[in-house]
Amino acid sequence: DIQMTQSPSSVSASVGDRVTITCRASQDISSWLAWYQQKSGEAPKLLIYVASNLHSGVPSRFSGTRSGTEFTLTITNLQPEDFATYYCQQTDSFPRTFGGGTKVEVK
Amino acid sequence: EMRLVESGGGLVKPGGSLRLSCAASGFIFSSYNMGWVRQAPGKGLVWLSSITTRSTSSLYYADSVKGRFTISRDDAKRTLYLQMSDLRVEDTAVYYCARLSVWRPFDIWGQGTMVTVSS
Numbered sequence: 001d002i003q004m005t006q007s008p009s010s011v012s013a014s015v016g017d018r019v020t021i022t023c024r025a026s027q028d029i030s031s032w033l034a035w036y037q038q039k040s041g042e043a044p045k046l047l048i049y050v051a052s053n054l055h056s057g058v059p060s061r062f063s064g065t066r067s068g069t070e071f072t073l074t075i076t077n078l079q080p081e082d083f084a085t086y087y088c089q090q091t092d093s094f095p096r097t098f099g100g101g102t103k104v105e106v107k
Numbered sequence: 108e109m110r111l112v113e114s115g116g117g118l119v120k121p122g123g124s125l126r127l128s129c130a131a132s133g134f135i136f137s138s139y140n141m142g143w144v145r146q147a148p149g150k151g152l153v154w155l156s157s158i159t160t161r162s163t164s165s166l167y168y169a170d171s172v173k174g175r176f177t178i179s180r181d182d183a184k185r186t187l188y189l190q191m192s193d194l195r196v197e198d199t200a201v202y203y204c205a206r207l208s209v210w211r212p213f214d215i216w217g218q219g220t221m222v223t224v225s226s
Contacts, residue, residue, distance in 0.1 A: 034212030043216040091211035094167040
């Protein structure tokens with residue numbers, strides 16, 4: 001099975017900050033990676049698919065990049081509604097494993 | 108509006124069974140692969156199972172539920188199911204159904220249904 005290692009597990013930030021979250025796959029998954037946002041008590045929402053493609057309706061302050069087996073989600077100009085937990089998921093093969101999550105908290 | 112609504116969660120004793128349902132609306136259900144994801148209290152997301160469309164008819168399971176859980180779909184009823192048996196305390200979680208987009212991630216999620224396994 002492909003392991004997804006996400007870091008950091010939490011990050012403290014302020015409105016307007018730039019936040020970077022990293023996800024590393026245990027083997028090559030090409031660009032088959034998705035990012036989700038989950039707010040407390042809510043279902044997850046898709047942000048990015050195929051490493052860098054923004055899902056419909058997602059603000060352009062969210063972006064994703066890939067470098068080999070390392071993937072990055074960047075939030076520029078953090079907004080109050082962005083405080084949430086973020087998960088990566090490899091969509092290359094089954095089982096479709098998730099990363100452990102990164103909680104973006106208020107500094 | 109594209110929507111998924113889960114039902115069937117509740118309290119069950121260890122070793123018991125439960126069937127979750129997920130009713131789809133607002134899109135052509137039969138054209139999409141579907142799946143289940145769960146989240147234990149205070150923990151992260153865990154992929155459980157996926158089912159392809161009837162044309163390809165493939166089933167996939169996480170090792171943790173293989174042999175105990177069965178995913179199925181009824182395209183006429185626009186409903187996804189998860190039959191769960193031999194339930195364990197560690198199966199306690201919110202269970203989400205979700206649609207797999209053409210580009211593979213889950214692009215539409217239900218609101219989740221809580222399953223509690225306790226004696």
